[in-house]
Amino acid sequence: MKKVTLLLSVITITLFSGYKKENPLYKDAKQPIEKRIEDLLARMTLEEKVMQLNQYTLGRNDNANNMADPVNDIPAQIGSLIYFGSNADLRNRVQKKAMEQSRLGIPIIFGYDVIHGFRTIYPISLAQACAWNPKLVEQACGVAAQEARMSGVDWTFSPMIDVARDGRWGRVAEGYGEDPYTNAVFTVASVKGYQGTDLSSEKNVAACLKHYIGYGASEAGRDYVYSEISRQTLWDTYMLPYEQGVKAGAATLMSSFNDISGTPGSANHYTLTEVLKDRWKHDGFVVSDWGSIEQLRPQGVAANKKEAALKAFTAGVEMDMMNRCYDNHLGELVKEGKVSEALLNESVRRVLRVKFRLGLFDRPYTPTTTEKQRFYRPESMKIAEQLAEESIVLLKNQNKALPLNKVSKIAVIGPIAQTKWHLLGSWAAQGNAEEVTTVVDALKAEYKDKAEVTYALGCDFDGQDKKNFEEAKNVAANADVIVLCLGEKKNWSGENASRSTIALPQIQEELAVELKKLGKPVILVLSSGRPLELNRLEPISDAILTMWHPGTPGGKPLAGVLSGRVNPSGKLSMTFPYSTGQIPIYYNYRQSARPHQGKYQDIPSTPLYEFAHGLSYTTFQYGELKVSATQIKRGSKLLVEIPVSNTGDRDGVETVHWFIQDPVSSISRPIKELKHFEKQLLKKGETKTYKFEIDPERDLSFVDGNGKRFLEAGDYNILVKNKKIKVEIVD
Numbered sequence: 001m002k003k004v005t006l007l008l009s010v011i012t013i014t015l016f017s018g019y020k021k022e023n024p025l026y027k028d029a030k031q032p033i034e035k036r037i038e039d040l041l042a043r044m045t046l047e048e049k050v051m052q053l054n055q056y057t058l059g060r061n062d063n064a065n066n067m068a069d070p071v072n073d074i075p076a077q078i079g080s081l082i083y084f085g086s087n088a089d090l091r092n093r094v095q096k097k098a099m100e101q102s103r104l105g106i107p108i109i110f111g112y113d114v115i116h117g118f119r120t121i122y123p124i125s126l127a128q129a130c131a132w133n134p135k136l137v138e139q140a141c142g143v144a145a146q147e148a149r150m151s152g153v154d155w156t157f158s159p160m161i162d163v164a165r166d167g168r169w170g171r172v173a174e175g176y177g178e179d180p181y182t183n184a185v186f187t188v189a190s191v192k193g194y195q196g197t198d199l200s201s202e203k204n205v206a207a208c209l210k211h212y213i214g215y216g217a218s219e220a221g222r223d224y225v226y227s228e229i230s231r232q233t234l235w236d237t238y239m240l241p242y243e244q245g246v247k248a249g250a251a252t253l254m255s256s257f258n259d260i261s262g263t264p265g266s267a268n269h270y271t272l273t274e275v276l277k278d279r280w281k282h283d284g285f286v287v288s289d290w291g292s293i294e295q296l297r298p299q300g301v302a303a304n305k306k307e308a309a310l311k312a313f314t315a316g317v318e319m320d321m322m323n324r325c326y327d328n329h330l331g332e333l334v335k336e337g338k339v340s341e342a343l344l345n346e347s348v349r350r351v352l353r354v355k356f357r358l359g360l361f362d363r364p365y366t367p368t369t370t371e372k373q374r375f376y377r378p379e380s381m382k383i384a385e386q387l388a389e390e391s392i393v394l395l396k397n398q399n400k401a402l403p404l405n406k407v408s409k410i411a412v413i414g415p416i417a418q419t420k421w422h423l424l425g426s427w428a429a430q431g432n433a434e435e436v437t438t439v440v441d442a443l444k445a446e447y448k449d450k451a452e453v454t455y456a457l458g459c460d461f462d463g464q465d466k467k468n469f470e471e472a473k474n475v476a477a478n479a480d481v482i483v484l485c486l487g488e489k490k491n492w493s494g495e496n497a498s499r500s501t502i503a504l505p506q507i508q509e510e511l512a513v514e515l516k517k518l519g520k521p522v523i524l525v526l527s528s529g530r531p532l533e534l535n536r537l538e539p540i541s542d543a544i545l546t547m548w549h550p551g552t553p554g555g556k557p558l559a560g561v562l563s564g565r566v567n568p569s570g571k572l573s574m575t576f577p578y579s580t581g582q583i584p585i586y587y588n589y590r591q592s593a594r595p596h597q598g599k600y601q602d603i604p605s606t607p608l609y610e611f612a613h614g615l616s617y618t619t620f621q622y623g624e625l626k627v628s629a630t631q632i633k634r635g636s637k638l639l640v641e642i643p644v645s646n647t648g649d650r651d652g653v654e655t656v657h658w659f660i661q662d663p664v665s666s667i668s669r670p671i672k673e674l675k676h677f678e679k680q681l682l683k684k685g686e687t688k689t690y691k692f693e694i695d696p697e698r699d700l701s702f703v704d705g706n707g708k709r710f711l712e713a714g715d716y717n718i719l720v721k722n723k724k725i726k727v728e729i730v731d
Contacts, residue, residue: 026361027105033356037349043104046331049348052079052106054320054327055287058094059084076102079351080287080319083110083153086119086430088366091152095364106352107360111287114156114205114429115174116140118147119375120552121424121431122384123391124493124529125160125186127548129176129573130614131390132655132679134189140387141193143380146203150374151430152366154358155206157254157287159190161241162211165586167574168221170497173426173529173549175216176241177573178586178611181674183241191248199251200359202367209245210254211289213271214238218258221583222498224295227258231705232667234260239707243280251284251354255317257292264299266292267308272316275707285318285350293323305329310338318347376435381552388550388557390653393570394543394615395534401521401542403564403617404481408451411479412440413458413472413515415508416487416527422461425549426494426529435552439485439525442555446563454479458515461489462505469514476515483562484512485525486537490549493529501580503533516540525558531576534608564617569653569679571614578608587611588670612657612674618648620682625718625725633730634711638694640718640725646682655679656690660699661717666710667702672719675699694718696729 025031026040041049056074058081074081076097083091091110099105116122122140131137141159148156160174161183176186187209196204214234217227229238242253255272256265265271266288276282293312294305302308309325310333320326333339355361394402404410416422420436437445444453458472459465476482486508491497503509516522524541526532529549538544545568547558560566577585582600585607592598599605623643632638646652658676662669676692676699694700701711713731717724 029362033353036356036361037352040104040106040352041345041349044348046334048077048104048106049344050326050331051075051077052348052351053318053330054078055080055082055111055322057082057084057322058110059090077106078108080109080111080155082321083112086151087371088150088152088368092365092368099364107355107364109154109206109355109358109360110152111155111157111208112148112153112429113158113427114144114148114153115158115160115427116425117144117384117429117431117551118151118153119430119432120144120147120380120384121428122551123388124173124425124549124551125176126173126529126574127391127550128387129182129186130393130548130570131387132571132677133387133390134185136383136387136390137186138189138193139383141190142196142203143377143383145194145196145205147374147380149203149205150366150369153205154360155208155252156194157208157210158194159187159207159245160210161187161245162214162216163238163241164216164574165584166216166218166221167502167530167577168499168580168583169216169218170223170426170493170499170529171216171495172574173493178575179573179588179674180237180240182573184244187241187245188248191245191250195249195251199357200363202363206251206354206358207245208252208254208287209242209250211256211258211265212242212253212276212286213256213265214260215256215258215265223496224257225259228261230261232703235703235705235707239275246276246280246282251357253282253284253286255286255288255292255312257289257295259299264292264296264301266317267296267301267311267315269315277316279707283350284354285347286316287319288312288317288321288323290321291323293317293320293325306333309333313339313347314343318350384551385553385557388547388553389560389566391550391570392545392547392557392561392568393572393613394545394561394568395576395609395613396538396541396544397615398542401523402545402562404451404523404562405564407480409479410443410447410451410453410481410483411476411520412443412453412455412483412485413476414485414511414525415457415459415461416485416525417455418457420554422488422490423527423550423554425490425551426497428490428551431552437554437556439555439558442559443483443562446559446565458511459507461508463507466507466510469511472511473514473518476518476520479520481521481523482515482518483523483525484515485527486512487527488529490529493549501533502530502577502583503580504537509536512537512540523562531574533577533580535578538608567617567650567652568614569616569655571612571655571657572609573611575607575611576609578604578606582607588673590668590670616648616652616654618646618650618652618684620652620654621645621647622721622723625720625723627718627725627727630726631728631730632696634696636696638696638727640692640694641689642720642723643687643689644682645687646684649684651681651683653679653681656720658692659719661719662700662702662714663717664714665702665712667704669702692718700729
């Protein structure tokens with residue numbers, strides 16, 4: 001009998017060894033994603049579902065604002081990790097744990113703040129907008145995505161698209177300025193750059209629109225505080241970039257810190273569910289900002305973490321970023337019936353959907369590559385330099401002080417001149433300061449065998465130490481021109497970097513005054529993460545350039561502009577006030593009851609440099625506006641054209657900004673609103689026609705407090721520079 005039993009066992013093993021164990025449907029790459037999601041969801045326990053909605057950290061956390069305890073023992077079932085590594089090794093080891101030690105083998109999604117580059121750092125986003133080149137920004141985001149994905153990051157917490165009108169707020173550096181339309185255009189460009197046409201590609205990452213919503217309206221430019229926003233202003237000013245980003249396919253959004261007129265962004269059912277999910281049909285997920293769920297307690301809308309978890313989750317926040325609220329309390333809330341299982345399933349479904357679209361279930365690991373294969377590729381550096389060049393704005397050029405093509409001795413002075421680290425700007429990700437070219441080194445290379453370049457520090461960024469003033473004056477006295485490099489440290493802008501004044505520290509202004517006494521031409525070069533107060537520096541400067549925080553290219557693009565090799569074409573995406581006391585000041589303000597009164601009594605009421613201001617080394621002449629019809633009916637379209645001629649002695653690039661104005665409306669409208677822009681190269685003596693096809697429903701209408709769009713009959717003005725033409729909409 002023993003022999004018979006053994007024989008039967010052998011036969012049984014032999015028969016069944018010929019069959020492969022059938023894989024569950026969710027692991028079958030040939031199946032539609034939605035079917036895979038439902039199959040997996042049906043297999044998950046309550047605990048497994050809850051863990052998919054939590055995000056911890058992995059690797060070094062070098063953001064000083066993120067004070068939560070590091071998570072060393074990563075659960076195999078965790079949904080997401082913020083990955084601070086710069087290669088895929090650690091990431092792949094943790095992913096292996098998730099794939100092999102969790103019951104269902106659900107991959108982790110790895111996120112990181114890739115704001116303006118991963119290792120190849122581009123100019124800050126505020127500067128990028130000054131280039132008015134969406135295609136170039138798309139390419140830059142594509143490079144950032146390639147470097148990040150190849151380093152183990154699947155998901156970037158970018159773009160930041162908060163409309164911001166207060167330069168005291170440090171995070172203006174991260175966004176695209178004060179205008180809703182501008183932010184919307186660059187939102188679409190960045191989403192396309194990050195995500196490409198195939199999110200599962202090994203060179204693309206999931207984008208995250210942040211901070212949803214109204215974070216840029218924080219009172220007095222102070223981070224994390226209350227913002228008072230009416231529903232009409234919410235839709236009119238802040239919603240457009242997010243709506244366009246969702247339409248462009250952004251995979252995720254991040255809920256904001258700020259309290260929006262009494263309801264914090266991370267507990268706001270109206271914005272997170274009624275608008276984002278129900279109206280806009282977004283099918284990805286929302287991640288909280290770091291700690292923004294737990295911070296519902298100090299904001300006074302939750303008594304404890306459990307209540308904070310309940311309010312955030314039922315409002316529409318699917319993933320908990322380092323709050324430890326969901327992992328500790330969400331399962332309990334489901335068991336108590338305070339959170340429905342249907343809502344839990346929908347939230348998990350949204351997270352899984354993004355993971356499937358990224359291809360993580362089929363290719364969970366990042367291929368190992370060398371740094372040379374990932375970073376500083378020649379084509380990447382070319383894009384970085386071009387974007388930095390086009391971001392530079394020539395604010396003033398009195399008596400054609402620039403370019404510096406007829407000088408033999410150049411004195412370069414100031415705290416920006418020899419720095420590398422501070423040119424990277426805030427949120428510099430994995431940027432390496434050693435790869436940055438200083439302004440001094442760039443100018444020496446630019447003027448090799450043409451002019452002598454000397455350097456003196458002059459002063460530090462701040463403080464009261466004037467011991468280096470004399471050396472700076474001696475160096476400047478022996479030069480033909482002074483290139484004075486002033487500005488901000490990288491950490492003076494960014495998160496938790498609010499400032500009471502946007503003027504430069506007094507020591508820098510005093511250095512400028514002392515150098516001006518020498519009677520030499522002073523070329524003021526600014527590097528900053530925000531607009532600056534320049535009313536005391538402007539009169540003593542023959543020319544002023546802002547290069548912002550240019551990133552890895554450092555001083556190379558600036559050197560090209562100073563020498564004249566590059567003709568500056570940047571135009572401001574954010575107003576430079578005359579003084580901090582004018583803030584908030586922006587171009588598209590609402591009409592005043594008394595336009596002739598209500599002015600400041602002690603300072604001008606107009607800005608020093610307005611939105612879209614920017615000079616060139618050549619001159620442009622604008623012709624007359626032409627319109628295809630002066631009267632049109634609803635549903636029709638309108639073509640407006642203007643010829644622009646290059647009347648100078650060199651080639652130049654000109655961006656034309658098209659504004660509309662609704663003089664009389666059922667609600668008060670801004671004095672003008674940007675609706676289109678176009679950038680073209682005009683060769684010396686060349687004339688080109690710029691065009692704007694107006695869709696009245698899109699370009700001439702307004703939204704009410706419910707986001708409903710209205711187009712009213714009546715007169716509208718189309719504005720370009722000082723040109724204006726009137727059109728009428730008839731019923």
